[in-house]
Amino acid sequence: MLFNSYVFIFCFLPAVLAGWWVLRATPARLTFLTLASYFFYGWWDWRFLPLMIASTTVDYIAGGKIAASESPQVRKRWLVYSLSFNLAILGFFKYYGFFADSVDRVAGAMGATTLLPTLHLILPIGISFYTFNSMSYTIDIYRGLVRPAKSALHFSAFVALFPHLVAGPIVRYADIEDQFAALKTRLSSTQAALGIYFFAIGLGKKMLIADRLARPAAAFFDGPAQHGLLPACLGVLGYTFQLYFDFSGYSDMAVGLAHLLGIQFPQNFNSPYKAVNISDFWRRWHMSLSTWLRDYLFIPLGGSRGSLGRTALNLGITMFLGGLWHGANWTFVIWGLYHGVLLAAYFVAKRRGWVPGSAVVGRVITFVAVTLGWVFFRAESLGRAVHIFGDLAGLHGLGSAQSFPLTFMVSLPAAAAIAFFCKNTWELELEPRPRYAYALAVMLVASVLLLGGASPFLYFQF
Amino acid sequence: MPLRRGWVRSKLISTISGVAFLHTLNNLLQVRQAERAGSESAWRSFLSRFLLTVVLALICIGSLNYFVNPEGLYGTHLVPQILWGARPQKAVMLKSVQPPPEALIMGSSRVMTILPAEVQAATGLRTFNAGVDSAKAEDFYILLRYAVEQAHLRPKLLILGCDVEVFHNHEPVHYYLQQPSLLASFLWHSESQHWRWQTFTKLLSHQETQLAVESLYKSVRRKTTPFSHAEADGHVVDDEWERERAAGRQDLQREIRFTIDRFRPRYDDYTGLSEERLAYFDATLHYAHDHGIQTIVFLTPTRPAVEEGLRQHGYEERKQEVTAALQRISSAWSARFHDFSSAESFGGDPSHFYDGVHYDDTFAPGLIAKMFPVRAHAIQ
DSSP states (O other), X not given: OOTTSHHIIIIIHHHHHHHHHHOOSHHHHHHHHHHHHHHHHHHHHGGGHHHHHHHHHHHHHHHHHHHHOOOHHHHHHHHHHHHXXXXXXXXXXXXXXXXXXXXXXXXXXXXXXXXSOOOOOOOOTTHHHHHHHHHHHHHHHHTTSSOOOSXXXXXXXXXXXXXXXXXXXXXXXXHHHHHHHTOOSSOOHHXXXXXXHHHHHHHHIIIXXXXXXXXXXXXXXXXXXXXXXXXXXXXXXXXXXXXXHHHHHHHHHHHHHHHHTTOOOOOOOSOGGGOSSHHHHHHHSXXXXXXXXXXXXXXXXXXXXXXXXXXXXXXXHHHHHHHHHHOSSHHHHHHHHHHHHHHHHHHHHHHTTOSOSOHHHHHHHHHHHHHHHHHHHXXXXXXXXXHHHHHHTTTTOOOOOTTSOHHHHHHHHHHHHHHHHSOOTTTSOOOOOHHHHHHHHHHHHHHHHTGGGOOOOGGGGO | OHHHHHHXXXXXXXXHHHHHHHHHHHHHHHHHHHHTTTSHHHHHHHHHHHHHHHHXXXXXXXXXXXXXXXXXXXXXXXXXXXXXXXXXXXXXXXXXXXXXXXXXXXXXXXXXXXXXXXXXXXHXXXXXXXXXXXXXXXXXXXXXXXXXXISOOOOSEEEEEEOGGGGBSSSOOOHHHHSSSTTGGGSSSOOGGGHHHHHHHHHTOHHHHHHHHHHHHHHHHHTTOOSOEEOTXXXXXXXXXXXXXXXXXXXXXXXXXXXXXXXXXXXXXXXXXXXXXXXXXXXXXXXXXXXXXXXXXXXXXXXXXXXHHXXXXXXXXXXXXHHHHHHHHHHHTTOEEEEOOSGGGGTOOGGGBSSSSOBOTTHHHHHHHHHOSSOSSSOO
16 A cells, blocks of 8 residues: 555545554554554555564564573574574565576576576565564664563564555664553644644655656656757656655655654655765665664674775675665666765775865765766666766767656756755744644645556665 | 526535635634644644645535536536546447447547548448547457447447557556446456545546636636537537637647647556557457458557657557557458558648647548548448
């Protein structure tokens, strides 16, 4: 089920909110929320529910065993079980096809026959998000950062919680633990208003901005080759802003929905296109993933404590895996490595004092570097990405912007102005003024009217 | 008629009363809110105001779309319907037309202007134009089976005008076919369970609202003059266009630009040929073959400027795939295929397009002459 659908807004959400706030006993409420979240997930394809329930069960048991044992060997063994299970299902469903295809290509190039069969697996929606949520639980218990969940129900509700289930933010149990321990029984008007505010803004970002840019950007990336400089600039910029408004819109909606349940989620975007350097960008973009990669990958690898070379290598490995997390395709691998190189280069430049002092120059350089990176991220293949870089370099002529409709040409500068100069959803201070209520209502109604032509969120594919 | 006016008046009064009541309530809330800014109760007022505005706006928009009913979905008719419901109307006409036709023309709005009399002159067969708007392959199959099994016609000739979008792999089945109806009963997969829900969601859609506003605007300007109508033989006359042409207000370049803008999103989504639609088309020709109906298939013309405007959106690739599919399936069922995608291919005058894809009835003689080189009683 999509947040941006009539069935979610007019049926599912009112029913869940009514049930959640009418029920009083915590077990009943958590059971209700878990079942509702399973229903939300199963609406897409119920066959993948057992996979999520299996992941939940394994991690709940592993978490309990780790917490209950004093023996380092036992604790490590259960952690390995948990990580292996999660990485195995992630690897099988998400990466098997990519791996088999790559192996078979190499084998084919060497004259051998097909070594691994192609299985045409369907990628379970949200698998990357819920496996990372669950893995952080067992790792944090192993590190002694959180207590094990009070009950299987608490943990199931945490994993399945529908606002963050399919596209994040990646919430850690530590973020939720205390909130689940003392569930609110009454929704304050302040929190309800905040929930509505985040939800309406998020829906507006998606429906009024991202979706206006979506079709022309997709037509550019997926259409026939040979475009030229002008359409390439428009197509790449269109995707750059579409991705931001799409994903940050989804995150805002998730935060808003959590507020409506009386729960608080962490911030996931902080005006990333205002970043003054690439390191700053990663502190602002998909923050829940960046911090996850930092805490569970970069720091265990040694972080920036070692030599310059070692730090650069750690950054490269972290970003390579971060790229691979997004999708099983060489384009994502290259995108991850590209960011690894940018981060390493920035790290070296900073140590040597080569970083430009001007924030404006820093912003421009960072935005251009990030935008070029999106070409790898979005292109269907490396060949297509290279062709687009050729367009951007002017190798295929100037081209024409004729194929970009007026709505796109209006939405693009508006999106850029909002991303570069306006406060983000978290920075805007909502006040109980009538004009804010009316503005939000108008935004919500305008977005609802566009639901008929809504497209799925871009991050659903990950 | 007085009864109908009274009903409309009472609905309008109740709507206006509702708006007035909510406006008063809103004013009360505003006064209270000003006094309590910053407190929990101020937030409560904020929420009330927000919810009230949302509910009120959705009720107003839903009511507008329900009463104006631009697509004829709800049974209400405050103003003339802007979109003519070709499917149900053609189905009724097929059953009642006398004498029963022996030849059927099927296709999208692009074939609606083909004069049945021209086909009759060329073939000697009484002809009915069963063209419906945005026809896809399933429309051919459904209308043919309906004509034979429900309207009890015995056609000898079937002329299928196919657009490049005939096998679109992402456009849903037309809304009318999702309603429980005799036509929908021929669909392989019934869509009627979603019908009520879609009827509701359409009330709150931008597309419906835009049509409703357009419908109101046109009605105010033109009172109750219809926008188009079908003659007894199914031939559709676009009254609006005829009026515009008579008044010299036609702007062809604007119409072409509009066509390109309208078609771009369709082609962005048209990423390949739908297997199911190909199967429907195959089943149509199979059915015609089994019932001894001679079939002629042709690809409808498109203005070169539109083809150019859609080139970057995959038009050329889809056209090639569709042409190949039409040739292959036609050949498998001994049907004739003509590629009339350019006006020149049948001696048509490109200036007789009245937008990017629709052409006036002067195209028909050329098309028919190419289809039936030996005129009169060619098919008996």
